[in-house]
Amino acid sequence: xxxxxxxxxxxxxxxNATIGQAICNLDQVAIKIVMIINEAGELDGTISDGDIRxxxxxxxxxxxPIASIIHRNALVVPPELGRDLVVQLMIANKIQQIPVVxxxxxxxxxxxxxxxxxxxxxxxxxxxxxxxxxxxLRPHTENCPKPLLPVAGKPMLxxxxxxxxxxxxxxxxxxxxxxxxxxxxxxxxxxxxxxQIDYLREQSPLGTAxxxxxxxxxxxxxxxxxxxxxxxxxxxxxxLDFHTRHSAAATMAVRVHEWQxxxxxxxxxxxxxxxxxxxxxxxxxxxxxxxxxxxxALNVLNCHEHCDMPNLFERLxxxxxxxxxxxxxxxxxxxxxxxxxxxxxxxxxx
Numbered sequence: 001x002x003x004x005x006x007x008x009x010x011x012x013x014x015x016n017a018t019i020g021q022a023i024c025n026l027d028q029v030a031i032k033i034v035m036i037i038n039e040a041g042e043l044d045g046t047i048s049d050g051d052i053r054x055x056x057x058x059x060x061x062x063x064x065p066i067a068s069i070i071h072r073n074a075l076v077v078p079p080e081l082g083r084d085l086v087v088q089l090m091i092a093n094k095i096q097q098i099p100v101v102x103x104x105x106x107x108x109x110x111x112x113x114x115x116x117x118x119x120x121x122x123x124x125x126x127x128x129x130x131x132x133x134x135x136x137l138r139p140h141t142e143n144c145p146k147p148l149l150p151v152a153g154k155p156m157l158x159x160x161x162x163x164x165x166x167x168x169x170x171x172x173x174x175x176x177x178x179x180x181x182x183x184x185x186x187x188x189x190x191x192x193x194x195x196q197i198d199y200l201r202e203q204s205p206l207g208t209a210x211x212x213x214x215x216x217x218x219x220x221x222x223x224x225x226x227x228x229x230x231x232x233x234x235x236x237x238x239x240l241d242f243h244t245r246h247s248a249a250a251t252m253a254v255r256v257h258e259w260q261x262x263x264x265x266x267x268x269x270x271x272x273x274x275x276x277x278x279x280x281x282x283x284x285x286x287x288x289x290x291x292x293x294x295x296x297a298l299n300v301l302n303c304h305e306h307c308d309m310p311n312l313f314e315r316l317x318x319x320x321x322x323x324x325x326x327x328x329x330x331x332x333x334x335x336x337x338x339x340x341x342x343x344x345x346x347x348x349x350x
Contacts, residue, residue, distance in 0.1 A: 008099075008110035012037050015044055019055060019069065020062030022047050033097040035107060036070050042105040045070040046097075076101045079108055086111050119168035124240060125219045126169045129211065130157055130228035131177030131202050145179040147228035148186060155186065157228050161193060167237040169224070170195045175211035177202040206304070209312040212293075213301035220295060225309075227289035233330040234290055242326050243292035249321035250297050250313055253290040253328045258283050288328055297321070 011029045013022060015036055025034050026049060036044040047070060055069040076099045077086060086098060090113055100109035130147040147157035161172060172190065176183050176199055190197030200214045208227060222243055224236050234253060243251035260281045267275040291309060300315040301307055313323045 007031055007112075008035065008107065011035055011110070012107070013047075013066070014038075015065075015067055015070070017066050018062065019052060019060055019064050019066055022066050022069075023052060023062070026052075031097065031110070031112060033110075035099055035110075036066065037107065043074070043076065043099060043101055043107050045072040046074040046099065047071065074099065076105075077111070078102070083116055086116060090116075119166060119237065121170070122168040122237060122240070123171070124169065124221050125171050125173060125223040126164050126236065127173045127175060127200075127212065127215070127223060127225045128157065128160060128228050129208055129225065130174045130183055131180065131205060131211065132229070143179075145176075145182055148179075148182060151231060156231060157183070157187070158193070159231060160226060160228065161187075161195065163233070164224075164236050165193075165195060167235060169236060171198075172196065173198045173200055173215070174228075175200040175202060175206075175214075177205055203304070205306070207306045207308040207311075208289075209301065209309045210305055210307040212298055212312075213303045213305065213307075215298065218295050218298055222292055222294050225291045225293060230289040232288070232290065232328075234288070234328050235330070236290070239290065239326050239328075240292050243294075243324070246324045247322065248292075248324045249294050249316050250323045251292040251326050252309075252313065252323070253288040254285040254325045255288050255328055256283055257286040285325065285327075290328075292326075 007029065008031070011025060011031055011033060012035050013025060015038060017036075022034050026032065026047075032048060034047040036047065038044045047066060051069045051071055055064070060068070075089065075093055075095065077089065079100055079102065089098060090096060090111075096113035098111045099107055100111060102108050128147075130145065132146055148155040150156075151159060157174070164172070172195055174183060174187065174197060180199075180201060184199060187193065187197050200211045202211050202214070206213070209225075212225065222240060224240055226236075239251065239253060258281055261279050263279065265277040265280055266273060267277065287310065297312065297316055300312060300319065316323050
């Protein structure tokens, strides 16, 4: 909860105030709400610009008491209510402010739409694997590393960084190898993009997890890892929060993949036909290429040793460390082939 203590305390009036005083408060504090507290310190109600306008239309003037325009059934929430539910309440009720009250109905904070919907600043690291050769995307990748291939006018890698910035991430580490100098030339230290960018320079391809063994210093908090060719609207911050809530060593984002058999399937036992299934649909969970890791998970890696991410998860499982799946439903595309690149540009046209 972000109760904006220094703000809401300035937006309090007594029930004896006038409409003129309420208007002055709305103008000066500029949070579009005035809260009315009685002598017992309890919230009597709220007043908005709309309440004042309706009062003036009924013939009240600036010297009229506010008692008749107080919205006495104002929506309030307890301190323990989570951010997501508060946002849902604001959307459902079309309001931008919700007072926070305790069990005695005393105000202890105020949720403001502009603050609660702003992404929290996350100090957590985000590592982007950008060292692959993009063999399946040739000839596009003969003179350009795959993460720099343009989608809707800018490199795939820039889309990933922009998406993570919206989630409050501002420190990125790019693992590079094939044509890595081109990636460094484009992104530099990240200043041009309003973020900090560092690099892990692989002398030889180390796989989707191996480069993490080069992290120095080792992160001191859980961090996100993503492949540099995954275009998705996944909420990286929610993935990280999910990982933390489940006390996992490693979390893998997974998607449901459906595949329809092109033929009718005959079910048999011995030579007996026992059933038919016309073009059945098989469903399975696939690795989405986005992960959250605890720093201790890096202990199963050896420096400069090739390791793919599924191998990392298997090593953790052997040590009885918890690995969990984060089911995702957001749009997702693994840009691995020319058709995928074409689809990415088609779906992301500006």
